[in-house]
Amino acid sequence: MTQTPAAAASADTDVVSPAPMTPSQYGVGARFTLSVYDSDYVRIILEALSAADASELTIETTDISTFVGGSEQRVLEFLRDVITTAARSGAHLSAGILLSRGCPGELACELPAGVAALGAAPIALAPAGVRARAHWSLYPLLDGGSTGDHMTPIYAAIADAKTAGVYSGSDHFATRLDGDLAELLEVAANGWIGVGGVVQHVTTHLTVSLNSPTKISDIG
């Protein structure tokens, strides 16, 4: 198994530390599907995508979902801006968002297991001005390496959601969040970054709902 940079440094202190991996090399990015419950959805989606600042990002859109690669801060700013612009149309929206780190590739990672977990600074997002509700799941994965206790940052993520006032309860398989779209994204991303400091491969999934009519919330 490949020796981690931390282990290499302690074994021979004369060795220069290798350059840290870029977000792209470490597989930092998002995949999201923006769904617009309106017959004018093509215009709303195209306008929302084209209005967002894509600088420093890799964007690849297919008929199923859109990939966004880049730093944690820029990826989340892009998601906030695309969803906010679409929400301002007034249409009911849902966005399925996957954030991933530590496993560039598909079902099997292209990084070997046991690469040192690469943390990142927490992100900070200015408010979006649109209210959102979400189901949120956070996944520390078995196929990478773990160098510490992953439950502590998971409990910290739940505490952060409560401190930010966006924690709204728990449902099967997911935590419910409610608040400004940017606050929801910030809390979820920082939980993912926090667990990513001790676990190599971490993903988080958010299903975000905006402009939902009460008709849908009443069908349960």
Added chain:
Amino acid sequence: MTQTPAAAASADTDVVSPAPMTPSQYGVGARFTLSVYDSDYVRIILEALSAADASELTIETTDISTFVGGSEQRVLEFLRDVITTAARSGAHLSAGILLSRGCPGELACELPAGVAALGAAPIALAPAGVRARAHWSLYPLLDGGSTGDHMTPIYAAIADAKTAGVYSGSDHFATRLDGDLAELLEVAANGWIGVGGVVQHVTTHLTVSLNSPTKISDIG
């Protein structure tokens, strides 16, 4: 922490093996969001939900997503039927689907880590008669127990997708599938069940797209 049934049995071999957990006790189920890109979405969603056979299932719908609890076979039949009915409206749809096993609860599991992984028989679904494309991710999770090599069933799941003729390539963080909706659901669910035979907590996420216009596939 609560002692697991396996640990209790080895501590006292005179103890009769406990009854196997039900799918509900083991947290087998789905959470899904059906998005209809049409101004008539309320009618289409309500009709699709009400037309599907919900027998032997627990269904809870909120404004964000719908929970479906029950056996693997019945959960997947319900998902196939709801999505198929909605697709027959002709509207463009996407469905975000989460399948979970081995962790009833939210961010932190209510089962202790180290419960014996509870496999299940593979499911089999009759064709839906509607074509779907999907992005698929399969997650063996660090927070449960692992009793074996989880990579073997992951590679088997990819091989199954190729054998079924639904494997369509790989993108960042996801495998692309293309084929009859029921075949996609069957391949993804059986991959999840297969990994679930050796890992306690396994989730899989699918983003399924139906009736997509070429306009959307051309925007990349």
